[in-house]
Amino acid sequence: MLTLNALRWGKPYKSLETQEVVHFDTGEPIASIGQVNGGMLQLDMKHTARARAVLRAIAPSELLTRCKKAAELFETATLPMGDGTQSVDEFIHQQSASTGLPEHMCRGNMKKNSFVLANMEQILDSLTRGLDLNILTRGYGDEGRGVTVSYQVQTPVLGAVLPNNSPGVHTLWLPAVALQIGLMLKPGSQEPWTPYRMVAAFIEAGIPAEAFALYPGGHDVGQALLSRSPRSMVFGSAQTVEQYAGNPRVQAHGPGFSKIIFGDDCVDRWEDYLDVMVESVFSNSGRSCINCSGIWASRHTEKIAAALAERLGPTAVLPPQDDQAGLAAFTNAKMATGTWAMVQQDLAESGVTDLTAQFGDRLVEKERCAYLKPVVATADSPDRAIASKEYMFPFVSVVKCDQKQLLKKIGPTLVGTLITEDGELIDQFTESTSVDRLNIGPIPTNRLNWLQPHEGNLTEFLFRSRAYQTAPASPQ
Amino acid sequence: MTVESAGQNNADSEAAARAALDAHTVETVQWHFHESTGSPFWLEKKRDLKFDPLTEVKSFEDLKKFPLFEDDWLRGGPVRRWVPKGLDGRPTYVFETGGTTGVPKSRVVIDDFRTDYELFSDTLPDEYFPKGGNWLMLGPSGPRRLRLAVEHLCQHRGGISFCIDLDPRWVVKLIKKGWMEHLEEYKKHCIDQAITILTAGHDIKCMFTTPKLLESLAYGLAEQGTSIQEIGITGIFSGGTEFTPQWTRFCVEELLGGPAEESGVYMTPTYGNTLMGLACSKPITAEDDYKIAYYAPQPRAVVEVVDFDDHHQVVPYQATGRVKLYTLTKEFFVPGFLERDEGEREAPFAKYPWDGVSGVRPYHAIASQTTVGVY
Numbered sequence: 001m002l003t004l005n006a007l008r009w010g011k012p013y014k015s016l017e018t019q020e021v022v023h024f025d026t027g028e029p030i031a032s033i034g035q036v037n038g039g040m041l042q043l044d045m046k047h048t049a050r051a052r053a054v055l056r057a058i059a060p061s062e063l064l065t066r067c068k069k070a071a072e073l074f075e076t077a078t079l080p081m082g083d084g085t086q087s088v089d090e091f092i093h094q095q096s097a098s099t100g101l102p103e104h105m106c107r108g109n110m111k112k113n114s115f116v117l118a119n120m121e122q123i124l125d126s127l128t129r130g131l132d133l134n135i136l137t138r139g140y141g142d143e144g145r146g147v148t149v150s151y152q153v154q155t156p157v158l159g160a161v162l163p164n165n166s167p168g169v170h171t172l173w174l175p176a177v178a179l180q181i182g183l184m185l186k187p188g189s190q191e192p193w194t195p196y197r198m199v200a201a202f203i204e205a206g207i208p209a210e211a212f213a214l215y216p217g218g219h220d221v222g223q224a225l226l227s228r229s230p231r232s233m234v235f236g237s238a239q240t241v242e243q244y245a246g247n248p249r250v251q252a253h254g255p256g257f258s259k260i261i262f263g264d265d266c267v268d269r270w271e272d273y274l275d276v277m278v279e280s281v282f283s284n285s286g287r288s289c290i291n292c293s294g295i296w297a298s299r300h301t302e303k304i305a306a307a308l309a310e311r312l313g314p315t316a317v318l319p320p321q322d323d324q325a326g327l328a329a330f331t332n333a334k335m336a337t338g339t340w341a342m343v344q345q346d347l348a349e350s351g352v353t354d355l356t357a358q359f360g361d362r363l364v365e366k367e368r369c370a371y372l373k374p375v376v377a378t379a380d381s382p383d384r385a386i387a388s389k390e391y392m393f394p395f396v397s398v399v400k401c402d403q404k405q406l407l408k409k410i411g412p413t414l415v416g417t418l419i420t421e422d423g424e425l426i427d428q429f430t431e432s433t434s435v436d437r438l439n440i441g442p443i444p445t446n447r448l449n450w451l452q453p454h455e456g457n458l459t460e461f462l463f464r465s466r467a468y469q470t471a472p473a474s475p476q
Numbered sequence: 477m478t479v480e481s482a483g484q485n486n487a488d489s490e491a492a493a494r495a496a497l498d499a500h501t502v503e504t505v506q507w508h509f510h511e512s513t514g515s516p517f518w519l520e521k522k523r524d525l526k527f528d529p530l531t532e533v534k535s536f537e538d539l540k541k542f543p544l545f546e547d548d549w550l551r552g553g554p555v556r557r558w559v560p561k562g563l564d565g566r567p568t569y570v571f572e573t574g575g576t577t578g579v580p581k582s583r584v585v586i587d588d589f590r591t592d593y594e595l596f597s598d599t600l601p602d603e604y605f606p607k608g609g610n611w612l613m614l615g616p617s618g619p620r621r622l623r624l625a626v627e628h629l630c631q632h633r634g635g636i637s638f639c640i641d642l643d644p645r646w647v648v649k650l651i652k653k654g655w656m657e658h659l660e661e662y663k664k665h666c667i668d669q670a671i672t673i674l675t676a677g678h679d680i681k682c683m684f685t686t687p688k689l690l691e692s693l694a695y696g697l698a699e700q701g702t703s704i705q706e707i708g709i710t711g712i713f714s715g716g717t718e719f720t721p722q723w724t725r726f727c728v729e730e731l732l733g734g735p736a737e738e739s740g741v742y743m744t745p746t747y748g749n750t751l752m753g754l755a756c757s758k759p760i761t762a763e764d765d766y767k768i769a770y771y772a773p774q775p776r777a778v779v780e781v782v783d784f785d786d787h788h789q790v791v792p793y794q795a796t797g798r799v800k801l802y803t804l805t806k807e808f809f810v811p812g813f814l815e816r817d818e819g820e821r822e823a824p825f826a827k828y829p830w831d832g833v834s835g836v837r838p839y840h841a842i843a844s845q846t847t848v849g850v851y
Contacts, residue, residue, distance in 0.1 A: 015722055016721045016722040016725055017720065017721075017722040036722075036726075037722070037723060037726060039691050039695070039726060040726055040730070042695060043698075043731075046698075
């Protein structure tokens with residue numbers, strides 16, 4: 001069993017308090033994680049300038065090379081981990097065991113994280129609109145048009161309160177290192193694996209350890225991080241997002257309420273897009289914010305739901321090692337029973353029909369964990385409560401909504417896939433602020449183009465464009 | 477001295493302590509249940525008992541014949557029913573426990589708080605708590621005994637105590653209402669006052685504060701470019717909320733600048749309440765992983781660690797159980813009261829040849845309902 005210690009700007013700290021991580025199904029101990037308090041993080045804030053300085057001392061091109069190396073190590077190497085080492089297979093097994101995700105999904109998420117890191121040059125090129133990264137390092141420079149541009153760094157470090165069970169979202173903080181910003185992370189209690197392994201890969205690739213801090217611990221650690229770090233991100237519920245709305249220091253990532261929207265011109269051909277819908281709802285066991293939780297159309301909603309239910313309803317619970325396993329476990333069984341109670345309440349509303357009921361019980365309770373099988377429901381109006389819900393399993397409501405009402409009713413949408421060729425409708429969605437990431441045409445909601453920003457552009461969060469003038473040199 | 481004779485000495489000390497406790501118990505029970513000296517409360521309660529305390533309590537163990545002390549008895553008046561007749565006419569205080577809703581629990585006190593803190597004073601190393609040194613009391617005052625007790629401790633040691641007020645009932649209300657910004661501001665308000673006093677040339681060497689306020693004070697001083705060590709504090713007595721070994725280590729190593737012999741700052745955790753008095757901790761050390769074991773000031777107070785289901789049964793050493801307190805003074809008699817805490821039973825040692833308790837934390841069955849860390 002591994003013991004993972006807090007990392008304080010590169011130095012391991014062996015805490016007297018530990019939390020055990022156990023296998024969700026067998027209860028087998030997997031790791032012991034040293035816990036620290038928020039005060040420690042607060043004290044360590046005094047070294048944030050050093051974290052940036054050690055990264056700034058490395059040229060951006062060299063950092064990108066080392067990031068590429070780190071990506072390779074992350075995905076292929078046996079790396080130092082706590083008081084031992086961790087091979088790729090051990091990583092996959094440990095992550096699956098603590099999060100409930102089937103192992104093949106853990107591999108998928110690992111590849112996703114590795115891909116982003118390996119392609120950091122292109123990603124930053126896209127996010128910065130081709131800016132020479134040396135300008136960010138120096139703080140100012142000439143883009144080539146004879147005009148001085150300047151970017152003021154907003155923080156020496158990026159803080160992040162990381163989630164428990166969604167290994168894919170770690171892609172969001174990875175670019176910080178290449179932008180010469182240190183990392184101060186609170187790993188999720190059930191998913192410490194990705195941040196620990198990624199930091200180990202960075203250090204092995206030659207990025208200074210002083211740039212990294214990892215603080216496993218309780219709520220006070222998260223609170224200290226969010227209140228003390230000049231720029232931080234947090235992953236949580238809709239309430240968490242609401243709590244930090246309008247706080248320029250915090251980028252809050254919550255539910256996505258991602259949707260597929262049919263234009264009237266394409267909806268009669270809905271069968272052509274069934275695979276797109278299934279993938280959008282079902283990939284990664286429906287656990288991601290980019291999974292589709294709503295399909296909106298003005299007609300055929302019952303037929304769409306019936307076809308989706310036919311495909312998703314019979315999904316079986318399979319062991320996490322099975323490559324065919326499509327469902328992740330709720331490692332805390334109470335989360336599953338609580339979620340199911342909420343879904344049942346939504347399903348009981350008049351105008352809502354559960355199309356998956358015929359495929360057997362949705363809630364599968366096991367001794368130490370539980371599963372929720374896919375739920376597909378119809379809502380005869382966008383006003384039904386179920387139309388604005390998202391849960392952490394494959395769940396979708398197929399909502400009947402007149403095309404003219406779409407933009408008024410869909411609400412906040414992280415990823416919106418608009419299936420239409422109607423130029424006017426496309427223009428309306430392009431202008432709308434309801435949809436964050438807009439896909440025009442049949443692109444599954446879960447397929448991200450890494451050259452596009454995700455819920456805000458990280459470079460804009462960490463740097464601010466500003467005026468910068470230098471006086472002409474005095475004549476000698 | 478051989479190991480064998482050291483063991484014999486320990487056994488002798490423990491036996492002597494037990495004998496002293498038995499004798500003190502008999503004397504205390506005689507006082508509280510005698511018509512001429514007892515309190516109206518206990519004299520009335522005596523009628524409901526199925527035994528005669530005056531004849532049937534011959535040792536500490538005999539206290540187990542009493543039903544558990546119910547803290548609800550302390551809610552509401554008349555408070556004078558608790559004053560023993562033998563102490564009638566003496567100036568009397570009433571101290572309240574920390575409650576936020578309903579009628580608070582109250583306890584009458586005449587001299588006990590002074591006696592408790594004078595005994596505690598004897599445990600403080602003069603090197604770090606210099607006689608004549610001034611003190612800062614940064615903690616709850618109002619109806620709690622802490623302000624008067626710490627001030628007395630300071631005066632007893634020849635110093636003058638400066639005081640910062642903190643109202644824990646308001647703090648609990650802020651937490652329950654979720655007004656965390658207000659909570660932060662209130663804490664800052666208290667810390668600002670403390671820093672003002674500490675930097676005003678009053679030559680303050682010692683202080684009482686709670687763990688959370690100590691942490692906040694350290695951050696407040698750090699923001700001003702100084703530290704507890706630099707400001708001249710050498711002795712800290714802390715209590716009021718839960719101490720964990722990890723927090724204590726963090727405090728010693730990082731807030732205070734290292735162990736006392738390196739940093740010159742000594743911190744001693746304590747455990748206690750208005751009912752029992754003050755239990756001291758065995759000196760904390762890095763070698764012992766900052767384990768914190770408390771020992772009550774026997775025979776005036778006793779701490780037992782009892783089985784969660786059978787409150788008469790003491791658990792084996794190092795086993796976990798509920799903390800049970802006894803108070804055996806002329807002013808107040810508590811024949812066994814179940815604290816809202818649990819912990820591990822600790823063995824006697826040379827300095828305190830009676831049982832102690834370590835790992836004190838909120839009792840797991842009620843922990844989730846309790847607002848912890850109000851100070």
